[in-house]
Amino acid sequence: MSERPNLLADCGSCFGLCCVALPFAASADFAVDKKAGQPCVNLRSDSRCGIHTRLREKGFQGCTVYDCFGAGQQVSQVTFGGRDWREDPATARRMFAVFPVMRQLHELLRYVEEAAARVADGDLRRELRGALDATARLAASEPGALLELDVAGHRAGVNELLLRTSELVRAGLRKKAxxxxxxxxxxxxxxxxxxxxxxxxxxxxxxxxxxxxxxxxxxxxxxxxxxxxxxxxxxxxxxxxxxxxxxxxxxxxxxxxxxxxxxxxxx
Structure with a gap:
């Protein structure tokens, strides 16, 4: 892992966290109900999906459009040092609770990286680079710190920078906003x-x-x-x-x- 997390999902380096930690309900996107912390019926013992190539035809379209932005391998290999959630219940509970927090941080990193690339040198770009570094440091935190993190507050602060970037990039494209x-x-x-x-x-x-x-x-x-x-x-x-x-x-x-x-x- 580099100092700044990889934002592309690498399912081979993850313990199937999105297939266990997250809940879903029977709908047009999912064929069955599943509670948070309950392994999906299609999750195999090697953390791979048993119907990966047939998800849409089997009624699991929601799985085909989900993106963790690399949070899965970050939690599996960095935050918990490669310990599989199957090893003990305590690790499982903490890992499942950390995963949604990490996913939000990685999503923010994805957006801030794009914003910084869109803005020329100046105060806003420096603020974006600062937000990028700060978010990356949070993503590297220990499990306890991640569970105590006010992720909503952090998102709100970063979102202000994203809004400013959006307004700057879109300025002048239309006569009327x-x-x-x-x-x-x-x-x-x-x-x-x-x-x-x-x-x-x-x-x-x-x-x-x-x-x-x-x-x-x-x-x-x-x-x-x-x-x-x-x-x-x-x-x-x-x-x-x-x-x-x-x-x-x-x-x-x-x-x-x-x-x-x-x-x-x-x-």
């Missing part, structure tokens, strides 16, 4: 819509028709793209877009993606 933060756009008819530089932070875009929409440099942090139709949409330069958001959506070869993200296999 498009503020749709947290908007309910489920099933919205947005085919061909001009959404350049729009603020869509946390917007509900479930099953929205975004075919051919222009989403260049839109702020998409936390936007829900489940079953959204992105065929032909242009996402060039989209702010804070993650692979899991794309994995949850529908698209095709005409969807224009940022260079840093991959076209989902199911498209």
């Amino acid at each position: 498009m503020e749709r933060r947290g908007a309910d756009l489920m099933g919205a008819k947005l085919k061909g819509a001009d959404l350049r530089g729009a603020n869509l932070r946390g917007a509900l875009l479930i099953a929205a028709d975004l075919r051919g929409a222009d989403l260049r440099t839109a702020d998409l942090i936390g936007a829900d793209f489940r079953d959204a139709d992105l065929r032909g949409a242009d996402l060039t330069g989209a702010l804070f877009l993650t692979q899991s958001q794309l994995d949850a959506a529908r698209g095709d070869v005409t969807t224009v993606l940022p260079d840093s993200l991959a076209r989902p296999a199911h498209w």
Whole structure:
């Protein structure tokens, strides 16, 4: 592990934490109910998924769009020094409690790294680099410190920097600002819509028709793209877009993606 954690999930270095620590309910995303701390019925003894190549057809679509941002291997190999949760109940309980905290820290690291890369030298960039270092130090903390961490308070402080970055990058892209933060756009008819530089932070875009929409440099942090139709949409330069958001959506070869993200296999 480097000084700054790897933000790409490495399931081979994790003890299947997302398959045990997190709860889920029978729904369109999961075929069965599962309590937090209860191993998924599909988790094998080697910490691998028994139906990994058939998750969608078996009703576990939610698993295919989940991203821990590397928190799984950080908790498994660094925080707990390679100790498997199967070794003793005390380790299991602490590890399962730490994992959601680490996942939030790693998600923040992902966003702050992008923000710092988008801002030229200046006060904001220095503040972002400071937030990056501070968050990385927190991620390297002992289990006890992580469990006592006010992660919500830390997120709030970092989010202010992300907001400032978003406003700076999107400034001047539109004559009139498009503020749709947290908007309910489920099933919205947005085919061909001009959404350049729009603020869509946390917007509900479930099953929205975004075919051919222009989403260049839109702020998409936390936007829900489940079953959204992105065929032909242009996402060039989209702010804070993650692979899991794309994995949850529908698209095709005409969807224009940022260079840093991959076209989902199911498209």
